[in-house]
Structures are given as structure tokens and as C-alpha cells.
Amino acid sequence: MTLHGNKDALMYKIFATILQGEVQDWFHFMQPYSIRNFSELSLVFTKEYLSYCSIKKKSDYLFNMKNDPEESLCAYIKRFKVEKAKIVECDNNITSSAFRKELPADHLFFEELIMGENLTHADSYALVEMHSL
Known part of the structure; x- marks a missing residue:
């Protein structure tokens, strides 16, 4: 019920379960309380790993x-x-x-x-x- 009431907490939990390898290490070694909400985490993650995205070519x-x-x-x-x-x-x-x-x-x-x-x-x-x- 705690997770259901706090959408950011639920999103953190889901996000953490899909990470693997270097990205998972990055997530777990972040400074405690350095991120205030899931939107901020999304922004930090995107800035950190945007260069790893492959652009789909036609x-x-x-x-x-x-x-x-x-x-x-x-x-x-x-x-x-x-x-x-x-x-x-x-x-x-x-x-x-x-x-x-x-x-x-x-x-x-x-x-x-x-x-x-x-x-x-x-x-x-x-x-x-x-x-x-």
C-alpha cells in the first residue's frame, strides 16, 4: 500500500528491476537523497545514457x-x-x-x-x- 500511495516510490522500484550491468551499478552507487523525484531521476538517467541509444535507420x-x-x-x-x-x-x-x-x-x-x-x-x-x- 505504501508503494501504491507514492507513485515515485513505485516507479523507482520498477526502474531498478529492469536495470542491468553498468547501468545497474550506476543506479545503486548514486549518492543517497541526491534525487528528489522520479522526474529528476529520468532527467539524470537520460543525460547520462543518451549517447548509448541507437538511432533506428530506415x-x-x-x-x-x-x-x-x-x-x-x-x-x-x-x-x-x-x-x-x-x-x-x-x-x-x-x-x-x-x-x-x-x-x-x-x-x-x-x-x-x-x-x-x-x-x-x-x-x-x-x-x-x-x-x-
Whole structure:
């Protein structure tokens, strides 16, 4: 009943049960009475751990990727794959378009990659990698 009557106390208890690892240590080693209410705890926690939050990217983020003229095509493909892997439920049509957008027009298989409607995204990677070595 004490917890029910004091919402901040209930929130502290719930909050403490979901923490793990370094965050749990941070919470338990806070100075006693350094936080007056749950709103203040939320603010302090957010300031402390905001940098740990990952920003969810969408498939169209891949259109921001640029192939550096100094970078080999294989290095670009590896970097592109790493960024694609970070996107949950990445749309393959958008991925293919973003990838093909940065291909050099003088690449041996440029036309086949651009015009190849039946070419999967994985096939595109393989074709470019195979002939870029």
C-alpha cells in the first residue's frame, strides 16, 4: 500500500528491476537523497545514457552513402553491406536502388546492373565484386 500511495516510490522500484550491468551499478552507487523525484531521476538517467541509444535507420538512409573516388569498389561494397546490416527490415528495392546509384558509369557491368531487372541485390554484389578484383 505504501508503494501504491507514492507513485515515485513505485516507479523507482520498477526502474531498478529492469536495470542491468553498468547501468545497474550506476543506479545503486548514486549518492543517497541526491534525487528528489522520479522526474529528476529520468532527467539524470537520460543525460547520462543518451549517447548509448541507437538511432533506428530506415532503408532510405542508404541513399546518403557515397562512393569515395579514392575508395575501391570492393571497399565501398563492404562498407555498404555493413550499413545495410544495421537497418532492421531493410527494403531490398530501396537497397538495390541506393547501391546502383553510386556505381561508376564506366564500370564493366554498369549497364547489366542498372538494367538487370531479374538481378537480385546479392547477385549485384557478387557480380561487381567478382569483376572488380
